[in-house]
Amino acid sequence: MYPSRILRMQPSRPYGFPTPKENQSAHTISQRLRTLKRVPPELIPLGVVLAVAVGAAIYSSTRKLMTDKTLRLTPNRPEDREH
Numbered sequence: 001m002y003p004s005r006i007l008r009m010q011p012s013r014p015y016g017f018p019t020p021k022e023n024q025s026a027h028t029i030s031q032r033l034r035t036l037k038r039v040p041p042e043l044i045p046l047g048v049v050l051a052v053a054v055g056a057a058i059y060s061s062t063r064k065l066m067t068d069k070t071l072r073l074t075p076n077r078p079e080d081r082e083h
Contacts, residue, residue, distance in 0.1 A: 039047075065071065
C-alpha cells in the first residue's frame with residue numbers, strides 16, 4: 001500500500017458510531033398506530049397466537065397462586081415450628 005493512500009483513508013462512521021436522530025422525538029399514539037401498517041400481514045396470526053399464549057400463561061399462573069392451598073408463600077418462622 002502506498003503511503004499517500006493511508007493518509008487519504010477516512011473513517012466509515014465518524015466519532016464513534018453516532019446514533020441517527022429521529023424526525024420527532026415524542027410520538028403520539030396515532031403515530032405509533034400508523035406504524036402497524038408496516039407489519040407484514042403474514043406476521044399478524046403469529047402475533048395473535050403469541051398474545052393468546054401469554055394471556056393463558058398469566059391466567060394459569062395467577063389462578064395457581066390464588067387457589068393452591070399447599071403453596072408456601074412465606075418462610076416458616078422458628079416459633080411456629082413444633083418439636
